[in-house]
Amino acid sequence: MPCCWCCLSSMHWFRKKHRGRPCHFYRKITQRSRTRITLSWLEKNKLQERFRVYYLKSDIGKAAAMTILSLTLLTSCGGNRQQAPSGNSNAESVKSEGSEAGKEHHVAQLPTVPVVPVKSEMLSHKLNLPGELVAYQNVPVHAKVEGYIKSITVDRGSFVKKGQPMITIFCPELNEKVKEAEAKLSAAQSSYRQAQATLDATKSKLVEAQARADADQLTLSRLQQAAKTPGAVAQNEVDVQAKAYESDRARVESVKQEVTGAQNLVLAESHNVQAARQVLNSVRDMRGYLTICAPFDGVVTERNVHNGSIVAIGTGRDAPPLVRVQEKDHLRLVVAVPEDSVSGTKVGQKVEFSVPAFIGRNFYGTVARPGYALDSSTRTMPVELDVSNSSGELEPGMFATVHWFVSRPYQTLFVPSSAVVSDLKGTFVIRVKDNVSERIDVQKGLTMDEEVEISGNLHAGDMVALKATDELKTGTRLIAKAASKEEIEKAGKHSAAGGE
Numbered sequence: 001m002p003c004c005w006c007c008l009s010s011m012h013w014f015r016k017k018h019r020g021r022p023c024h025f026y027r028k029i030t031q032r033s034r035t036r037i038t039l040s041w042l043e044k045n046k047l048q049e050r051f052r053v054y055y056l057k058s059d060i061g062k063a064a065a066m067t068i069l070s071l072t073l074l075t076s077c078g079g080n081r082q083q084a085p086s087g088n089s090n091a092e093s094v095k096s097e098g099s100e101a102g103k104e105h106h107v108a109q110l111p112t113v114p115v116v117p118v119k120s121e122m123l124s125h126k127l128n129l130p131g132e133l134v135a136y137q138n139v140p141v142h143a144k145v146e147g148y149i150k151s152i153t154v155d156r157g158s159f160v161k162k163g164q165p166m167i168t169i170f171c172p173e174l175n176e177k178v179k180e181a182e183a184k185l186s187a188a189q190s191s192y193r194q195a196q197a198t199l200d201a202t203k204s205k206l207v208e209a210q211a212r213a214d215a216d217q218l219t220l221s222r223l224q225q226a227a228k229t230p231g232a233v234a235q236n237e238v239d240v241q242a243k244a245y246e247s248d249r250a251r252v253e254s255v256k257q258e259v260t261g262a263q264n265l266v267l268a269e270s271h272n273v274q275a276a277r278q279v280l281n282s283v284r285d286m287r288g289y290l291t292i293c294a295p296f297d298g299v300v301t302e303r304n305v306h307n308g309s310i311v312a313i314g315t316g317r318d319a320p321p322l323v324r325v326q327e328k329d330h331l332r333l334v335v336a337v338p339e340d341s342v343s344g345t346k347v348g349q350k351v352e353f354s355v356p357a358f359i360g361r362n363f364y365g366t367v368a369r370p371g372y373a374l375d376s377s378t379r380t381m382p383v384e385l386d387v388s389n390s391s392g393e394l395e396p397g398m399f400a401t402v403h404w405f406v407s408r409p410y411q412t413l414f415v416p417s418s419a420v421v422s423d424l425k426g427t428f429v430i431r432v433k434d435n436v437s438e439r440i441d442v443q444k445g446l447t448m449d450e451e452v453e454i455s456g457n458l459h460a461g462d463m464v465a466l467k468a469t470d471e472l473k474t475g476t477r478l479i480a481k482a483a484s485k486e487e488i489e490k491a492g493k494h495s496a497a498g499g500e
C-alpha cells in the first residue's frame with residue numbers, strides 16, 4: 001500500500017491516465033510500495049534514467065514520468081529510519097540545485113540591451129540646401145517717351161557694353177517741343193538783355209545826377225563861407241545855390257529808385273531765362289531718351305519689340321520691357337537657411353556649391369548679404385552669396401546645391417540616431433543605469449555623421465540604449481551590454497533606411 005495520501009493520489013492519477021493498464025515499471029513500484037521496500041539512491045537514479053528513456057518521448061510519458069518520480073521520492077521518504085539522514089541531505093541538495101536553476105532561469109528571461117555612452121562634441125556639419133543663381137543686376141528696359149522704334153541693334157544673347165546704343169525711338173512731337181523751348185529761351189534772353197541795358201542807362205543817369213549834386217554842394221559851401229565876410233557875396237546868390245543843391249539831391253534819389261526798379265527787372269528776366277533754359281534742358285533730356293543705351297556691361301536676355309513697333313508709356317509695371325539686360329560676370333546665389341542652421345553665418349565666409357550642369361565640379365561663393373530676419377511662413381533666413389563668373393560657365397537661373405557649413409561655438413550632446421525615438425508623447429531616449437531603464441525626454445537637433453544632436457536631462461558619459469523603444473518602460477530591469485562597433489554601424493544603417 002502507499003505510504004501516504006500523496007502516493008495514493010499519484011497512483012490514482014497514473015491509473016486514470018493509462019486507463020487502468022499500468023506498465024511493468026509501475027507495477028514493480030506499486031508492489032514495492034505495498035511491501036514498503038526502501039529504494040537506495042542508486043536504484044532511484046537507475047529508475048529515473050529508465051523512465052527518461054522510455055517515457056519522455058511523448059506528452060503522456062512526460063506526465064507519467066513526473067508522477068512516478070514523485071511517487072518514488074515519497075516512497076523513499078517512508079522507508080527505514082536509518083536512511084533518513086542520507087535522504088535529508090539528498091533532498092536538501094536537490095532543493096539547492098532547484099533554487100539555483102530558478103535564479104538562472106529568471107536571469108535568462110531579462111532582455112539584453114546594447115548601450116552606448118552619451119558624447120559631448122562640437123557640432124561640425126555640412127547641410128545640403130537648395131539655392132538659385134540670379135544675375136547681380138537684372139534690368140528690364142522700358143521707354144520713357146512715346147513714339148515708334150526707328151532702329152534696334154541688339155537681340156537676345158547680344159553682349160553689350162555700358163553706354164552702347166541699343167534702341168532708337170522716333171518722336172516728331174518731341175522735336176517740336178525742343179524748338180519751342182529754344183524759342184522761349186531766346187525771347188527770355190532778349191528780355192534779359194534789354195532789362196540789363198535799361199539798368200546800365202539808369203546807373204549812368206544816377207552817376208550824372210550824383211556828380212551835379214556834388215558840384216552844387218561844393219559851390220554852396222563856398223558861397224556860405226564867403227557870405228561870412230560882409231559885402232563879399234549877396235545873400236540871394238546863396239539862397240539860389242541852396243535851392244539848386246536841393247533839386248540835385250532830389251534828382252539823385254529819383255534816379256536811385258529807377259536803378260532799383262531796373263535791377264528788379266533784370267533779376268526777373270534772369271529768372272525767366274533760367275526757367276526757359278530748364279524747360280529746354282528737360283525737353284532735350286527727353287529727346288535723349290529717344291536713344292536707349294545699355295546701363296552696364298551684360299547680355300540681352302529678352303527682346304519684345306522690332307523696327308516700327310509702337311512704343312507707349314504708362315502701361316503699368318506688368319507691361320513687358322523692350323529688352324532685358326542682365327549682368328553675367330557677377331552673380332548672386334540666394335539660399336534659404338533653416339532656423340536651426342543660421343548660427344555661425346558670417347559675412348565673408350566661403351561656401352561650396354554645385355550645379356547639375358557640371359556634375360563632379362564644385363564652385364565657391366562668399367557670404368555677402370545675410371537677411372538677419374526669418375521668413376515667418378518658411379522659418380528660413382535668406383542669405384545672398386557673391387559668385388564670380390568671369391569664365392561665363394554659370395548662367396542666371398541655374399539651380400544650385402549649397403553645401404552649407406554649420407558649427408556651434410560650444411559643445412553639445414550626441415548619441416547614435418537609432419537611440420532617439422519619437423512617439424505620441426514626444427521624442428525620447430532610454431537611459432540605462434544600474435541595469436534599469438529610464439525614459440528621458442529630449443529635443444532633437446542636427447545630425448553629424450551617424451549621430452544626432454540632443455538636449456535634455458542627460459550628461460556626457462550617461463549610458464543610453466542603442467535602439468530605443470517604447471517597450472522599455474521606466475523601471476524595467478535588463479542586462480546592459482556595451483554595443484560593439486558592428487552593432488552601432490548596423491543600427492545606424494537600419495535607422496537611415498527608416499527601419500523600426
